[in-house]
Amino acid sequence: MQQEEKDILILAIESSCDETAASVVRNGREILSNVIASQIDLHTLYGGVVPEIASRKHIEKINQVIGQAVSQAGVTLRDVDAIAVTYGPGLVGALLVGVSAAKALAFALDKPLVGVHHIEGHICANYLQYPDLEPPFMSLVVSGGHSHLVIVRDYGEYEAIGRTRDDAAGEAFDKVARAIGLGYPGGPKIDKLVAKEGNPDAIAFPRASVGGSVYDFSFSGLKSAVLNYLNEYSMKGIEVNRADVAASFQKAVTDVLVAHGIQGAKDYGFHKLALAGGVASNTALRKAMKEACEREGIEFYYPAPILCTDNAAMIGSAGYYEFQKGVRSGWDLNAVPNLKLGER
Numbered sequence: 001m002q003q004e005e006k007d008i009l010i011l012a013i014e015s016s017c018d019e020t021a022a023s024v025v026r027n028g029r030e031i032l033s034n035v036i037a038s039q040i041d042l043h044t045l046y047g048g049v050v051p052e053i054a055s056r057k058h059i060e061k062i063n064q065v066i067g068q069a070v071s072q073a074g075v076t077l078r079d080v081d082a083i084a085v086t087y088g089p090g091l092v093g094a095l096l097v098g099v100s101a102a103k104a105l106a107f108a109l110d111k112p113l114v115g116v117h118h119i120e121g122h123i124c125a126n127y128l129q130y131p132d133l134e135p136p137f138m139s140l141v142v143s144g145g146h147s148h149l150v151i152v153r154d155y156g157e158y159e160a161i162g163r164t165r166d167d168a169a170g171e172a173f174d175k176v177a178r179a180i181g182l183g184y185p186g187g188p189k190i191d192k193l194v195a196k197e198g199n200p201d202a203i204a205f206p207r208a209s210v211g212g213s214v215y216d217f218s219f220s221g222l223k224s225a226v227l228n229y230l231n232e233y234s235m236k237g238i239e240v241n242r243a244d245v246a247a248s249f250q251k252a253v254t255d256v257l258v259a260h261g262i263q264g265a266k267d268y269g270f271h272k273l274a275l276a277g278g279v280a281s282n283t284a285l286r287k288a289m290k291e292a293c294e295r296e297g298i299e300f301y302y303p304a305p306i307l308c309t310d311n312a313a314m315i316g317s318a319g320y321y322e323f324q325k326g327v328r329s330g331w332d333l334n335a336v337p338n339l340k341l342g343e344r
Contacts, residue, residue: 001158001320006067006083006273006326007026007027007028007074008027008028008081008220008323009024009025009026009075009079009081010024010025010026010080010081010082010084010086010114010153010316010317010319010320010323011023011024011066011069011070011077011080011083011105011314012024012082012083012084012116012313012315012316012317012319013062013081013084013085013086013098013101013102013312013315014067014085014086014098014118014311014312014314015058015062015086015090015094015095015097015098015101016086016088016089016090016091016095016098016310017049017054017090017091017094017119017144017145017310018039018040018043018049018054018057018094018234018310019036019037019038019039019043019309019310020036020037020039020058020061020065020097020098020310021034021035021037021059021065021310021311021312022035022062022065022066022068022069022070023311023312023313023314023315023316024069024070024072024073024075024080024317025128025317025319025320026312027092027320028121028127028129028316028317028320028321028324029127029128030128031128031313031316032073032074032075032118033068033069033070033071033072033120034066034069034073034306034311034313035052035065035067035072035312036059036065036306036309036310036311036312037057037064037071037237038263039053039054039185041046041223042057042257043090043120043184044183044184044185047178047183047184048174048178048184049091049128050095051091051092051094052093052216053092054093054094055091055094055096055097055199057305058094058097058098059097062097062098062101062191063101065107066101068089069119070263073085074293075178077105077109077133077194078109078149079220080081080109080111080298081111081173081323082106082111082112082114082319082324083102083105083106083109083111083112083113083114084102084114084116084119084247084315084316084318084319084320084322085098085099085101085103085113085114085115085160085315085319085333086098086099086115086117086118086206086315087099087115087116087117087329087333087334087335087336088117088118088119088336088337088339089117089118089119089145089146089315089336089337089338089340090145090335090337091104091337091340092165092335092337094337095336098167098337099115099333100111101117102333103331104247104335107246107331110316113328113329113330113331113333114319114323114327114328114329115329115333116315116318116319116322117233117284117318117339117341118310118339118340119146119148119150119156119276119277119342120156120315120318120341121140121314121315121318122141122143122165122276122277122308122314123139123141123150123152123158123274123276123318124245124312124314124317124318124321125276125303125307125308125311125314125317126139126274126275126301126302126303127138127203127306127317128303128307128313128317129301129302129303130301130303133272133274133301134304135151135153135154135155135157136150136151136153136154136268136270136272137152137213137270137273137301138141138151138152138261138264138268138271138272138273138274139151139152139273139274139276140253140257140260140261140266140273140274140275140276140280140281140289141168141210141274141277141280142168142169142257142262142275142277142279142285143168143169143170143277143278143279143280144168144170144171144174144185144187144278144279145170145171146164146168146170146277147162147163147164147168147169147217147219147257148160148162148163148164148341149161149162149163149215149260149261149264149339151264151268151270152274155266155322155324155325156318156322156325156327157319158341158342159342159343160340160341161215161264161268162213162214162215162217162260162264163216163218163314164212164216164218164219165210165217165218166218166219167218167220167223168217168219168280169217169219169253169257169279170186170277170278170279172188172219172220172222172223172249172253173186173250173279173326174186174187174278175223175252176223176226176227176245176246176249177189177190177246178244179226179230180229180230180245180246181242182246182282185288187278187279187281188281189284190195190249190250191196191247191250191282191283191284193242193243193246193247194246194247194250194284195283197241197243197304198241198243198246198247198248198250198324199243199244199247199248200248200250200284201241201248201251202241202244202245202247202248203229203244203246203248203249205226205248205249205251205252206222206225206252207222207252207255207256207259208221208256209220211290212264214260215260215263215264217256217257217260219253222249222252222253226245226249228233230245234259248322250282250284251284254282254285254286254288254304255288257285257289258285258288258292259290260324261273261289261292262292262293262296262298263273265296265298266298268269270298271297271298271303272299273289273293273298273299273300273301274300274301274302275289275301275303276303276307277301277308278308278310279308280302280303280308281305281309282309286302287323297303305328
């Protein structure tokens with residue numbers, strides 16, 4: 001009689017920016033708990049994330065968030081098979097809080113420690129949403145700090161073929177939202193304004209390409225074009241239509257992201273494309289990418305909004321596959337704020 005394989009429980013911790021999160025994930029695909037303590041209301045007062053404040057809040061919240069995650073999963077700390085934690089990229093002080101907590105738990109419980117790349121976590125969020133999704137596929141990772149076009153060759157095997165050369169898409173959303181008076185966080189507020197009103201074809205903002213690197217992204221020129229447009233109208237004393245500016249800007253970003261994602265998938269012969277990252281919850285991007293994938297015969301995957309923003313469940317999924325491959329981190333695991341995808 002064949003013996004059933006034992007379930008693997010991963011306790012995951014995420015603290016790379018302004019969300020303190022912990023989760024228990026079973027076998028890399030099933031979320032038993034996913035607790036997120038957000039700091040958005042606090043950082044909204046400053047128009048963006050203040051690293052020192054974020055770090056202090058992580059210290060305040062980390063233990064209770066881990067306790068809630070374990071409790072909601074209906075397990076004990078002794079039941080988990082490994083501790084996974086984001087160790088980069090991100091804000092160095094914020095990362096250190098999560099890494100320190102994970103190392104302390106792993107040491108005290110005598111459990112394996114697995115360091116996880118934050119972007120790898122975002123990609124793996126799709127495994128939680130789609131239990132049947134398997135590599136290889138193309139993934140477009142779009143968040144506040146990152147814009148990556150990534151070939152997912154296998155679990156834990158990635159090749160980034162496109163990166164942002166300046167502002168990430170989410171960063172551009174935040175800066176444009178601030179400029180038109182919407183405040184922080186920019187992405188959701190622009191998305192909400194455009195959904196209610198706004199003509200995406202009202203203003204012809206540029207779609208930038210990077211010479212010699214067809215898959216790379218550049219959004220600083222687009223951001224500057226929006227700011228110049230606003231300044232010109234302000235100097236002339238003409239009131240701008242904020243919804244039209246937001247809609248036209250959003251369409252310019254979306255057009256570039258969709259074009260790069262589709263071209264990458266076609267050029268490399270992939271019939272599966274997965275969105276990931278905070279901006280992946282943008283309704284215009286999802287709609288445009290879905291329509292483009294349908295036209296090209298490409299299967300389209302995207303996580304639920306709760307799995308797009310920073311969360312620990314995605315780290316638990318990535319951690320599971322690293323754990324299964326035999327990856328173990330030592331007690332010298334440290335925060336690496338500029339960690340590149342594929343590095344360890």
